[in-house]
Amino acid sequence: MKSxxxxxxxxxxLLTLLVVVTSSFIPGFDLDVEHxxxxxxxxxxxxxxxxxxxxxxxxAGMLTSRKFWASALxxxxxxxxxxxxxxxxxxxxxxxxxxxxxxxxVVALSYDPGNGWRGLLVSRKFYVAVVGVLITILDAFGLxxxxxxxxxxxxxxxxxxxxxxxxIGLDKKPVPLPDPELPE
Numbered sequence: 001m002k003s004x005x006x007x008x009x010x011x012x013x014l015l016t017l018l019v020v021v022t023s024s025f026i027p028g029f030d031l032d033v034e035h036x037x038x039x040x041x042x043x044x045x046x047x048x049x050x051x052x053x054x055x056x057x058x059x060a061g062m063l064t065s066r067k068f069w070a071s072a073l074x075x076x077x078x079x080x081x082x083x084x085x086x087x088x089x090x091x092x093x094x095x096x097x098x099x100x101x102x103x104x105x106v107v108a109l110s111y112d113p114g115n116g117w118r119g120l121l122v123s124r125k126f127y128v129a130v131v132g133v134l135i136t137i138l139d140a141f142g143l144x145x146x147x148x149x150x151x152x153x154x155x156x157x158x159x160x161x162x163x164x165x166x167x168i169g170l171d172k173k174p175v176p177l178p179d180p181e182l183p184e
Contacts, residue, residue, distance in 0.1 A: 008062060009047050012071075016043040019079070034092055035082045038099045039075060045103030046071040049110035066113075067106045070129070074102035097158025101132035104162035112168070124168045132161035 004010050016039055023031030031039075049067050062068050077098065081090045090098065108125050135157050 008050060012043050012046055016040055023082070029083060031082045034095050035078055038078050038095055041099050042071055042074040042078070042102055042106075045106045049106045052107070052110040053113065055113065067109050070102055070106050070109070074099065097135070098133065100158045100162040101129055101165070104165040105129040108165045108168060125165050128161055128165050128168065132158055132165070135161070 019039060020031065020036050023029050023036070046067060055061065055065075077086075078095070080086050081095070105125060112125075114123050114125070
């Protein structure tokens with residue numbers, strides 16, 4: 001039982017469950033199906049990424065983890081949108097695209113962690129994710145999309161960007177993890 005309370009996956013699942021369940025009890029917190037699904041998919045992406053590469057299994061390791069901060073950013077943006085704090089609400093296409101980009105970045109980081117925070121500014125995954133996030137939240141801040149780009153095409157861009165991030169992450173062989181069933 002003690003190990004369960006020290007497990008990061010348990011706390012992510014509990015936080016997601018609490019947000020989704022308590023949303024029906026907080027006035028003005030309209031967590032619709034799209035936002036609930038987005039939060040759940042980001043949480044699941046983080047759990048999968050942590051299962052693939054459980055590096056930094058301490059509180060300090062979590063607070064320095066790019067996987068954690070990318071997932072936290074996704075959670076915050078979705079909650080701000082659900083609380084109607086953003087100037088314009090995210091439409092379903094932008095919401096879906098945002099979730100795809102965040103999850104692709106988090107999972108790609110687990111396969112190819114790169115050089116940590118020092119390598120962030122030279123990371124192809126990071127720059128592609130930044131472009132993807134910027135494209136998907138342009139509508140939320142009332143900025144118009146460039147001519148010819150409709151809100152419906154945002155999801156196509158996000159899926160393309162998510163695929164690019166995943167391809168970059170899978171470009172290198174993942175760090176081999178020890179098999180717990182094999183003797184050392």
